[in-house]
Amino acid sequence: MKAIIYDKESKEEKLILKEVLKPLPSENEILVKVHAASVNAADYRSMQMGIIPKHKIFGADVAGTIEAIGKNVMNFSVGDEVVGDLSGHGFGGFAQYVIANESAWVLKPKSISFDMAASVPMSSVTALQALRKGNVKPGQKVLICGGGGGVGTFAVQLAKHFNAEVTVVCGIKNVNIMQQLNADHIINYNTDSFLKKDDRFDLILAINGNYLLSDYKKALKSQGMVVIVGGSLSQLLKSLSFGKLLFLGSKKLHTLSAKPSTADLQTILQLVEQKKVTPVIDRCYPLNQTAEAVNYLKQGHAQGKVVINIDQAESLPKVL
Numbered sequence: 001m002k003a004i005i006y007d008k009e010s011k012e013e014k015l016i017l018k019e020v021l022k023p024l025p026s027e028n029e030i031l032v033k034v035h036a037a038s039v040n041a042a043d044y045r046s047m048q049m050g051i052i053p054k055h056k057i058f059g060a061d062v063a064g065t066i067e068a069i070g071k072n073v074m075n076f077s078v079g080d081e082v083v084g085d086l087s088g089h090g091f092g093g094f095a096q097y098v099i100a101n102e103s104a105w106v107l108k109p110k111s112i113s114f115d116m117a118a119s120v121p122m123s124s125v126t127a128l129q130a131l132r133k134g135n136v137k138p139g140q141k142v143l144i145c146g147g148g149g150g151v152g153t154f155a156v157q158l159a160k161h162f163n164a165e166v167t168v169v170c171g172i173k174n175v176n177i178m179q180q181l182n183a184d185h186i187i188n189y190n191t192d193s194f195l196k197k198d199d200r201f202d203l204i205l206a207i208n209g210n211y212l213l214s215d216y217k218k219a220l221k222s223q224g225m226v227v228i229v230g231g232s233l234s235q236l237l238k239s240l241s242f243g244k245l246l247f248l249g250s251k252k253l254h255t256l257s258a259k260p261s262t263a264d265l266q267t268i269l270q271l272v273e274q275k276k277v278t279p280v281i282d283r284c285y286p287l288n289q290t291a292e293a294v295n296y297l298k299q300g301h302a303q304g305k306v307v308i309n310i311d312q313a314e315s316l317p318k319v320l
């Protein structure tokens, strides 16, 4: 099969299209023919930290069709269309085939395309878990810093689904998307700042950007909470080192470590099927352009999700 192999010794591009052996499922595993995968910060951050999957193939978010199952697999059959977050199962999605334990997968609703399904798992589950951690309630004021990316576009829609009043911070080019996603108030960070407003929030999701923790604290209501999801490394480090100390009073800070959850993934797929949530896809790349896709996401200005369409690999030239 064709796969994008991470070659850490390579002096130039480290993500290289190669021909490798198609994997075989063990008794609890499922072999999936991958149709689409999406790129996450987890892919390039793992590369930067030197955390390389066993088979050197990145790609956590996968949607595809089951080609074979191990003898103990109970809940799936050959031909089922599935989707999963394989970050806890060795990654492997940037390839024509991947194997992972049965527990990684859920059935893909037929009405959702493979590209769309692959864009859902990690970002949407992170957004859902962040809102849940913040105990979001109808009518509450929620500030979402960094609404334009993979996690942000799901967070805005989910917060609206929970009937919160959503204020989103984004750059000029994301203003239209935020309007389409029904954000109640939009703060363009190129010309404005939530720090200049008198508004106070019940919940702040810090998804992207780099603000002082004390700025978030100032913008919270007295019992409010900020959930640090991502953003600059310095913001993350500050929240882990000084967060608890700075937020000793009634205002709370939580640093999120989202966990893959098939239950949460199913909840969101259902919302997508019911058209209550729509994955926003910025671009689709073919498998041989995975390096370009990862580099694009790494620049930090994707609008929604970046997808690798693996089916286009069928027409690729023969490789080493």
Ligand SMILES: NC(=O)c1ccc[n+]([C@@H]2O[C@H](COP(=O)([O-])OP(=O)(O)OC[C@H]3O[C@@H](n4cnc5c(N)ncnc54)[C@H](OP(=O)(O)O)[C@@H]3O)[C@@H](O)[C@H]2O)c1
Pocket: 040, 041, 042, 045, 122, 123, 126, 145, 146, 147, 148, 149, 150, 151, 152, 169, 170, 171, 172, 173, 174, 189, 207, 208, 209, 210, 228, 229, 230, 231, 232, 255, 256, 257, 258, 259, 297, 298, 300, 301, 302, 303, 304
């Ligand atoms: N805690 C966890 O468990 C967990 C799980 C998943 C992801 N994460 C983290 O969450 C973060 C977001 O992930 P993602 O997949 O959504 O990333 P992403 O898709 O790369 O985010 C790109 C978006 O961020 C926006 N952005 C960049 N700088 C901004 C700023 N200063 N203010 C407001 N928006 C800004 C960009 O909008 P503009 O072009 O308008 O700037 C762009 O739309 C990453 O840091 C990731 O590592 C954490």
